[in-house]
Amino acid sequence: MQPGDDIRQQLLFRRNALLNELYPHDRRLAYAAMAAQTPLADGVLIEPVTTEDVRGWWIRPHQALPRRAIFFVHGGGYHLGDAKAYIGFVSQIAALTRCAVFSVDYALAPQHRFPAAINDVRSAQRWFATQNVSEYAAVGDSAGGGLILAMAGRATSAGPKLTSIVAFSPWTDLTNSGPSFRDPSTRDLVFTQDVINGLAHSYLNGHNPRDPDASPLYGIPERLPPIYIQVGSDELLLDDSTRYAHQAAAKGAGVTLDIYEGMHHVFQRDVGVLDTARVALERAASFISASWSVLHAGDRLD
Numbered sequence: 001m002q003p004g005d006d007i008r009q010q011l012l013f014r015r016n017a018l019l020n021e022l023y024p025h026d027r028r029l030a031y032a033a034m035a036a037q038t039p040l041a042d043g044v045l046i047e048p049v050t051t052e053d054v055r056g057w058w059i060r061p062h063q064a065l066p067r068r069a070i071f072f073v074h075g076g077g078y079h080l081g082d083a084k085a086y087i088g089f090v091s092q093i094a095a096l097t098r099c100a101v102f103s104v105d106y107a108l109a110p111q112h113r114f115p116a117a118i119n120d121v122r123s124a125q126r127w128f129a130t131q132n133v134s135e136y137a138a139v140g141d142s143a144g145g146g147l148i149l150a151m152a153g154r155a156t157s158a159g160p161k162l163t164s165i166v167a168f169s170p171w172t173d174l175t176n177s178g179p180s181f182r183d184p185s186t187r188d189l190v191f192t193q194d195v196i197n198g199l200a201h202s203y204l205n206g207h208n209p210r211d212p213d214a215s216p217l218y219g220i221p222e223r224l225p226p227i228y229i230q231v232g233s234d235e236l237l238l239d240d241s242t243r244y245a246h247q248a249a250a251k252g253a254g255v256t257l258d259i260y261e262g263m264h265h266v267f268q269r270d271v272g273v274l275d276t277a278r279v280a281l282e283r284a285a286s287f288i289s290a291s292w293s294v295l296h297a298g299d300r301l302d
Helices: 005-022 027-035 087-097 116-128 143-153 193-204 238-250 275-291
Strands: 044-050 055-061 068-073 100-104 135-141 161-168 227-232 255-260
Touching: 005 027, 044 087, 055 087, 068 087, 068 116, 068 143, 087 100, 087 135, 087 275, 100 116, 116 143, 135 143, 135 275, 143 161, 161 275, 227 238, 227 275, 238 255, 255 275
Parallel strands: 068 100, 068 135, 135 161, 161 227, 227 255
Antiparallel strands: 044 055, 055 100
Protein backbone atom coordinates (compact mmCIF):
# COMPACT_ATOMS: atom_id res chain seq x y z
CA MET A 1 0.00 0.00 0.00
CA GLN A 2 1.32 3.41 -0.96
CA PRO A 3 1.71 6.04 1.79
CA GLY A 4 -1.57 7.72 2.66
CA ASP A 5 -3.74 5.17 0.88
CA ASP A 6 -5.01 3.73 4.16
CA ILE A 7 -6.74 7.03 4.97
CA ARG A 8 -7.94 7.49 1.39
CA GLN A 9 -9.32 3.96 1.44
CA GLN A 10 -11.49 4.72 4.46
CA LEU A 11 -12.84 7.81 2.70
CA LEU A 12 -13.67 5.65 -0.31
CA PHE A 13 -15.66 3.25 1.80
CA ARG A 14 -17.61 6.16 3.28
CA ARG A 15 -18.33 7.52 -0.19
CA ASN A 16 -19.55 4.15 -1.39
CA ALA A 17 -21.76 3.79 1.67
CA LEU A 18 -23.37 7.13 0.82
CA LEU A 19 -23.95 6.00 -2.77
CA ASN A 20 -25.65 2.86 -1.48
CA GLU A 21 -27.88 5.05 0.67
CA LEU A 22 -28.89 7.08 -2.39
CA TYR A 23 -30.22 3.93 -4.07
CA PRO A 24 -31.49 1.77 -1.21
CA HIS A 25 -33.82 -0.26 -3.45
CA ASP A 26 -31.74 -0.51 -6.63
CA ARG A 27 -28.41 -2.30 -6.29
CA ARG A 28 -27.65 -1.88 -9.99
CA LEU A 29 -27.89 1.90 -9.84
CA ALA A 30 -25.75 1.97 -6.71
CA TYR A 31 -23.10 -0.25 -8.27
CA ALA A 32 -23.10 1.76 -11.51
CA ALA A 33 -22.64 4.95 -9.51
CA MET A 34 -19.65 3.46 -7.69
CA ALA A 35 -18.07 2.12 -10.89
CA ALA A 36 -18.58 5.46 -12.64
CA GLN A 37 -16.37 7.22 -10.05
CA THR A 38 -13.26 6.19 -11.99
CA PRO A 39 -12.15 9.32 -13.88
CA LEU A 40 -12.10 9.41 -17.66
CA ALA A 41 -8.59 9.43 -19.08
CA ASP A 42 -7.55 12.29 -21.32
CA GLY A 43 -7.46 11.86 -25.07
CA VAL A 44 -9.84 8.95 -25.60
CA LEU A 45 -12.70 8.52 -28.04
CA ILE A 46 -15.82 6.66 -26.95
CA GLU A 47 -18.08 4.79 -29.36
CA PRO A 48 -21.13 2.67 -28.50
CA VAL A 49 -21.64 -0.65 -30.28
CA THR A 50 -25.09 -2.14 -30.76
CA THR A 51 -25.65 -5.03 -33.12
CA GLU A 52 -28.17 -7.82 -33.15
CA ASP A 53 -25.90 -9.99 -30.99
CA VAL A 54 -23.37 -7.65 -29.35
CA ARG A 55 -23.56 -4.60 -27.10
CA GLY A 56 -20.69 -2.65 -25.62
CA TRP A 57 -18.35 0.30 -26.05
CA TRP A 58 -15.12 0.97 -27.88
CA ILE A 59 -12.73 3.22 -25.96
CA ARG A 60 -9.91 4.34 -28.22
CA PRO A 61 -6.88 6.44 -27.27
CA HIS A 62 -5.50 8.84 -29.84
CA GLN A 63 -2.82 7.21 -32.00
CA ALA A 64 -3.74 3.73 -30.80
CA LEU A 65 -1.46 0.87 -31.78
CA PRO A 66 -2.61 -0.71 -35.06
CA ARG A 67 -4.18 -4.17 -35.17
CA ARG A 68 -3.89 -4.67 -31.42
CA ALA A 69 -6.80 -4.33 -29.02
CA ILE A 70 -8.04 -5.33 -25.60
CA PHE A 71 -11.22 -7.28 -24.86
CA PHE A 72 -12.60 -6.19 -21.49
CA VAL A 73 -15.28 -7.86 -19.35
CA HIS A 74 -16.70 -6.03 -16.33
CA GLY A 75 -17.47 -7.45 -12.92
CA GLY A 76 -20.48 -7.19 -10.63
CA GLY A 77 -21.12 -10.70 -9.37
CA TYR A 78 -23.04 -11.64 -12.55
CA HIS A 79 -25.90 -9.42 -11.31
CA LEU A 80 -24.57 -5.86 -11.50
CA GLY A 81 -22.47 -3.59 -13.69
CA ASP A 82 -22.45 -2.57 -17.32
CA ALA A 83 -19.93 -1.43 -19.87
CA LYS A 84 -21.13 2.18 -19.77
CA ALA A 85 -20.45 2.56 -16.04
CA TYR A 86 -16.97 1.10 -16.58
CA ILE A 87 -15.96 3.58 -19.30
CA GLY A 88 -13.74 5.56 -16.92
CA PHE A 89 -11.88 2.47 -15.72
CA VAL A 90 -11.51 1.09 -19.23
CA SER A 91 -10.29 4.47 -20.49
CA GLN A 92 -7.44 4.34 -17.98
CA ILE A 93 -6.39 0.95 -19.37
CA ALA A 94 -6.68 2.22 -22.94
CA ALA A 95 -4.56 5.29 -22.25
CA LEU A 96 -1.84 3.37 -20.37
CA THR A 97 -1.54 0.64 -23.04
CA ARG A 98 -2.18 2.89 -26.07
CA CYS A 99 -4.66 0.26 -27.24
CA ALA A 100 -8.28 0.39 -28.26
CA VAL A 101 -10.43 -1.48 -25.77
CA PHE A 102 -13.78 -3.10 -26.44
CA SER A 103 -15.83 -3.36 -23.24
CA VAL A 104 -18.65 -5.87 -23.62
CA ASP A 105 -22.09 -5.93 -22.05
CA TYR A 106 -23.61 -9.28 -21.14
CA ALA A 107 -26.93 -10.48 -19.77
CA LEU A 108 -27.26 -10.28 -15.99
CA ALA A 109 -28.88 -12.51 -13.40
CA PRO A 110 -31.42 -13.09 -12.00
CA GLN A 111 -33.24 -12.29 -15.25
CA HIS A 112 -30.61 -14.26 -17.20
CA ARG A 113 -28.88 -17.04 -15.33
CA PHE A 114 -25.99 -19.35 -16.17
CA PRO A 115 -24.79 -19.82 -18.90
CA ALA A 116 -26.13 -16.53 -20.30
CA ALA A 117 -23.11 -14.44 -19.30
CA ILE A 118 -20.42 -16.71 -20.75
CA ASN A 119 -22.49 -17.28 -23.90
CA ASP A 120 -22.74 -13.51 -24.45
CA VAL A 121 -19.02 -13.04 -23.82
CA ARG A 122 -18.11 -15.74 -26.32
CA SER A 123 -20.50 -14.28 -28.89
CA ALA A 124 -18.92 -10.85 -28.42
CA GLN A 125 -15.43 -12.35 -28.70
CA ARG A 126 -16.34 -13.86 -32.08
CA TRP A 127 -17.57 -10.44 -33.27
CA PHE A 128 -14.45 -8.78 -31.82
CA ALA A 129 -12.32 -11.17 -33.91
CA THR A 130 -13.75 -9.59 -37.08
CA GLN A 131 -12.72 -6.03 -36.13
CA ASN A 132 -9.32 -5.78 -37.87
CA VAL A 133 -7.49 -7.15 -34.84
CA SER A 134 -4.50 -9.47 -35.28
CA GLU A 135 -3.72 -9.95 -31.59
CA TYR A 136 -5.37 -9.00 -28.35
CA ALA A 137 -5.26 -9.05 -24.57
CA ALA A 138 -8.20 -10.11 -22.41
CA VAL A 139 -8.85 -8.14 -19.22
CA GLY A 140 -11.55 -8.46 -16.58
CA ASP A 141 -12.34 -7.76 -12.95
CA SER A 142 -14.07 -9.99 -10.39
CA ALA A 143 -16.80 -11.96 -12.21
CA GLY A 144 -15.43 -10.46 -15.43
CA GLY A 145 -12.04 -11.92 -14.57
CA GLY A 146 -13.68 -15.31 -14.17
CA LEU A 147 -15.42 -14.88 -17.51
CA ILE A 148 -12.23 -14.09 -19.44
CA LEU A 149 -10.50 -17.08 -17.87
CA ALA A 150 -13.45 -19.29 -18.81
CA MET A 151 -13.39 -17.83 -22.32
CA ALA A 152 -9.66 -18.52 -22.63
CA GLY A 153 -10.22 -22.07 -21.45
CA ARG A 154 -11.93 -22.86 -24.74
CA ALA A 155 -10.04 -20.48 -27.01
CA THR A 156 -9.17 -21.76 -30.48
CA SER A 157 -6.20 -21.05 -32.71
CA ALA A 158 -8.49 -19.42 -35.28
CA GLY A 159 -8.80 -15.64 -35.39
CA PRO A 160 -6.60 -13.08 -33.63
CA LYS A 161 -3.96 -14.30 -31.20
CA LEU A 162 -4.64 -13.98 -27.47
CA THR A 163 -1.28 -12.73 -26.21
CA SER A 164 -2.01 -12.03 -22.54
CA ILE A 165 -4.64 -12.14 -19.80
CA VAL A 166 -4.96 -9.66 -16.94
CA ALA A 167 -7.41 -10.48 -14.16
CA PHE A 168 -8.20 -8.16 -11.26
CA SER A 169 -9.47 -10.18 -8.26
CA PRO A 170 -11.05 -12.85 -10.50
CA TRP A 171 -13.91 -14.94 -9.13
CA THR A 172 -12.73 -18.36 -10.27
CA ASP A 173 -14.57 -20.73 -7.92
CA LEU A 174 -18.33 -20.43 -7.43
CA THR A 175 -18.24 -23.22 -4.85
CA ASN A 176 -16.72 -20.51 -2.62
CA SER A 177 -14.50 -23.11 -1.00
CA GLY A 178 -11.20 -21.23 -0.86
CA PRO A 179 -9.46 -21.06 2.54
CA SER A 180 -9.64 -17.26 2.59
CA PHE A 181 -13.42 -17.47 2.11
CA ARG A 182 -13.80 -19.88 5.03
CA ASP A 183 -11.31 -18.15 7.32
CA PRO A 184 -13.21 -16.10 9.96
CA SER A 185 -10.19 -13.80 10.33
CA THR A 186 -10.38 -12.55 6.72
CA ARG A 187 -10.89 -8.79 6.85
CA ASP A 188 -13.04 -8.02 3.81
CA LEU A 189 -14.70 -4.60 3.93
CA VAL A 190 -16.49 -5.05 0.59
CA PHE A 191 -18.14 -8.49 0.73
CA THR A 192 -19.67 -10.84 3.25
CA GLN A 193 -19.87 -14.60 2.86
CA ASP A 194 -23.66 -14.40 2.67
CA VAL A 195 -23.54 -11.90 -0.19
CA ILE A 196 -21.10 -13.95 -2.27
CA ASN A 197 -22.95 -17.19 -1.60
CA GLY A 198 -26.22 -15.53 -2.57
CA LEU A 199 -24.81 -14.22 -5.84
CA ALA A 200 -23.43 -17.64 -6.77
CA HIS A 201 -26.67 -19.42 -5.86
CA SER A 202 -28.79 -16.98 -7.85
CA TYR A 203 -26.57 -17.03 -10.93
CA LEU A 204 -26.10 -20.79 -11.05
CA ASN A 205 -29.77 -21.57 -10.45
CA GLY A 206 -29.00 -25.17 -9.52
CA HIS A 207 -26.25 -25.72 -12.08
CA ASN A 208 -23.05 -27.50 -11.09
CA PRO A 209 -20.72 -24.82 -9.63
CA ARG A 210 -17.69 -26.81 -10.78
CA ASP A 211 -18.59 -26.37 -14.44
CA PRO A 212 -15.49 -24.65 -15.89
CA ASP A 213 -17.74 -22.14 -17.66
CA ALA A 214 -18.86 -20.97 -14.21
CA SER A 215 -15.69 -21.72 -12.21
CA PRO A 216 -12.60 -21.69 -14.44
CA LEU A 217 -10.50 -23.01 -11.55
CA TYR A 218 -11.91 -26.45 -12.41
CA GLY A 219 -11.02 -26.36 -16.09
CA ILE A 220 -7.58 -24.83 -16.51
CA PRO A 221 -6.29 -25.82 -19.96
CA GLU A 222 -2.81 -27.02 -20.79
CA ARG A 223 -2.03 -24.03 -22.97
CA LEU A 224 -2.62 -20.45 -21.90
CA PRO A 225 -0.98 -17.14 -22.78
CA PRO A 226 0.94 -15.23 -20.10
CA ILE A 227 -1.38 -14.37 -17.19
CA TYR A 228 -1.13 -11.52 -14.72
CA ILE A 229 -3.37 -11.60 -11.64
CA GLN A 230 -3.71 -8.80 -9.09
CA VAL A 231 -5.61 -9.24 -5.84
CA GLY A 232 -5.86 -7.51 -2.47
CA SER A 233 -4.75 -9.23 0.71
CA ASP A 234 -8.03 -8.30 2.44
CA GLU A 235 -10.39 -10.31 0.26
CA LEU A 236 -12.64 -13.26 0.90
CA LEU A 237 -11.80 -14.24 -2.68
CA LEU A 238 -8.03 -13.97 -2.23
CA ASP A 239 -7.58 -17.71 -2.74
CA ASP A 240 -9.62 -17.62 -5.95
CA SER A 241 -6.58 -15.82 -7.33
CA THR A 242 -3.82 -17.72 -5.56
CA ARG A 243 -5.19 -21.19 -6.32
CA TYR A 244 -5.81 -20.36 -9.98
CA ALA A 245 -2.32 -18.88 -10.33
CA HIS A 246 -0.60 -21.87 -8.74
CA GLN A 247 -2.58 -24.46 -10.69
CA ALA A 248 -2.14 -22.65 -14.02
CA ALA A 249 1.60 -22.37 -13.38
CA ALA A 250 1.72 -26.10 -12.59
CA LYS A 251 0.27 -26.73 -16.05
CA GLY A 252 3.00 -24.68 -17.67
CA ALA A 253 1.42 -21.27 -18.02
CA GLY A 254 3.52 -18.19 -17.36
CA VAL A 255 1.74 -16.63 -14.39
CA THR A 256 2.52 -13.48 -12.42
CA LEU A 257 0.59 -13.00 -9.17
CA ASP A 258 0.72 -9.76 -7.21
CA ILE A 259 -0.97 -9.57 -3.80
CA TYR A 260 -1.42 -5.98 -2.63
CA GLU A 261 -1.24 -5.70 1.13
CA GLY A 262 -4.27 -4.08 2.76
CA MET A 263 -6.13 -3.61 -0.50
CA HIS A 264 -9.78 -4.37 -1.15
CA HIS A 265 -11.64 -6.11 -3.96
CA VAL A 266 -10.87 -4.51 -7.37
CA PHE A 267 -9.11 -1.53 -5.80
CA GLN A 268 -7.76 -0.69 -9.27
CA ARG A 269 -11.08 1.01 -10.09
CA ASP A 270 -10.18 3.65 -7.48
CA VAL A 271 -7.30 4.94 -9.57
CA GLY A 272 -8.56 8.51 -9.18
CA VAL A 273 -8.00 8.31 -5.41
CA LEU A 274 -5.49 5.59 -4.51
CA ASP A 275 -1.85 5.79 -5.51
CA THR A 276 -1.67 2.01 -5.16
CA ALA A 277 -4.32 1.67 -7.85
CA ARG A 278 -2.25 3.78 -10.25
CA VAL A 279 0.84 1.65 -9.58
CA ALA A 280 -1.17 -1.54 -10.14
CA LEU A 281 -2.67 -0.34 -13.43
CA GLU A 282 0.73 0.77 -14.71
CA ARG A 283 2.10 -2.70 -13.96
CA ALA A 284 -0.84 -4.32 -15.72
CA ALA A 285 -0.35 -2.08 -18.75
CA SER A 286 3.36 -2.90 -18.87
CA PHE A 287 2.54 -6.60 -18.74
CA ILE A 288 0.13 -6.29 -21.67
CA SER A 289 2.59 -4.21 -23.71
CA ALA A 290 5.45 -6.65 -23.09
CA SER A 291 3.33 -9.57 -24.32
CA TRP A 292 2.63 -8.34 -27.84
CA SER A 293 4.28 -10.29 -30.62
CA VAL A 294 7.03 -8.93 -32.84
CA LEU A 295 5.91 -5.70 -34.46
CA HIS A 296 4.10 -5.85 -37.76
CA ALA A 297 5.56 -4.01 -40.71
CA GLY A 298 4.83 -0.30 -40.35
CA ASP A 299 3.98 -0.45 -36.66
CA ARG A 300 5.48 2.23 -34.45
CA LEU A 301 5.65 2.16 -30.66
CA ASP A 302 7.38 5.52 -30.20
